[in-house]
Amino acid sequence: MTVPVAINEDKLSETFAALANGTRRAILARLAAGAATVNELAEPFDMTLPAISKHIKVLERAGLIVRAQHAQYRPCALNAAPLAELSSWAEQYRPIWESRFDRMDDYLHELQHRGRTGERR
Amino acid sequence: MTVPVAINEDKLSETFAALANGTRRAILARLAAGAATVNELAEPFDMTLPAISKHIKVLERAGLIVRAQHAQYRPCALNAAPLAELSSWAEQYRPIWESRFDRMDDYLHELQHRGRTGERR
Numbered sequence: 001m002t003v004p005v006a007i008n009e010d011k012l013s014e015t016f017a018a019l020a021n022g023t024r025r026a027i028l029a030r031l032a033a034g035a036a037t038v039n040e041l042a043e044p045f046d047m048t049l050p051a052i053s054k055h056i057k058v059l060e061r062a063g064l065i066v067r068a069q070h071a072q073y074r075p076c077a078l079n080a081a082p083l084a085e086l087s088s089w090a091e092q093y094r095p096i097w098e099s100r101f102d103r104m105d106d107y108l109h110e111l112q113h114r115g116r117t118g119e120r121r
Numbered sequence: 122m123t124v125p126v127a128i129n130e131d132k133l134s135e136t137f138a139a140l141a142n143g144t145r146r147a148i149l150a151r152l153a154a155g156a157a158t159v160n161e162l163a164e165p166f167d168m169t170l171p172a173i174s175k176h177i178k179v180l181e182r183a184g185l186i187v188r189a190q191h192a193q194y195r196p197c198a199l200n201a202a203p204l205a206e207l208s209s210w211a212e213q214y215r216p217i218w219e220s221r222f223d224r225m226d227d228y229l230h231e232l233q234h235r236g237r238t239g240e241r242r
Binding site: 009010012013014016017019020021022025028029032078080081083084086087089090091092093094096097 | 130131133134135137138140141142143146149153199201202204205207208210211212213214215217218
């Protein structure tokens with residue numbers, strides 16, 4: 001298994017960093033139901049506008065949110081494209097989590113055997 | 122679309138944070154080919170042992186790496202289970218990135234229309 005070279009590693013790091021926060025993931029879940037203004041987003045989350053704006057900026061920089069430039073309320077919309085890239089990245093590991101080696105007992109047994117014999121594959 | 126309540130939000134945040142680094146993702150890619158000692162991991166990455174150890178600790182805390190406790194070299198092995206959870210999380214958004222709304226032209230047009238009329242859905 002190899003990582004495809006086409007993946008933009010910096011962009012992927014930014015996507016992962018943006019998603020490493022429960023509030024930001026909740027904002028995306030809300031936007032999956034439709035575009036929303038910052039005010040609309042702040043309401044259900046019981047957060048101050050500056051706090052929610054900060055989270056939105058992180059999501060915007062990561063390309064997960066796009067905002068209308070000329071509309072009066074500059075509503076936020078979900079851009080799911082980076083999530084598709086993230087999903088492709090994770091799917092590379094599907095054969096591993098679906099294989100029998102996913103059963104940690106077998107895996108650890110193999111590791112401990114290697115440790116005793118000093119054998120290297 | 123709703124986020125399943127079964128997801129452990131803190132654990133998911135830790136997984137995302139651990140993956141927000143190209144070196145750590147490269148370590149996982151290397152471990153997908155088989156278990157490796159810290160020395161073996163450090164070699165191809167041209168990193169010092171303390172630097173690689175720090176990355177391994179982050180991955181271990183996030184449950185993405187398990188280490189044999191009693192083996193002489195304490196080899197590292199990939200645990201793909203958190204990647205399966207991450208994939209499930211991302212897959213929720215597949216209908217969005219596959220839908221016509223993924224075409225940003227349509228989406229932005231809709232947003233700008235809303236902005237002009239002040240209409241809210």
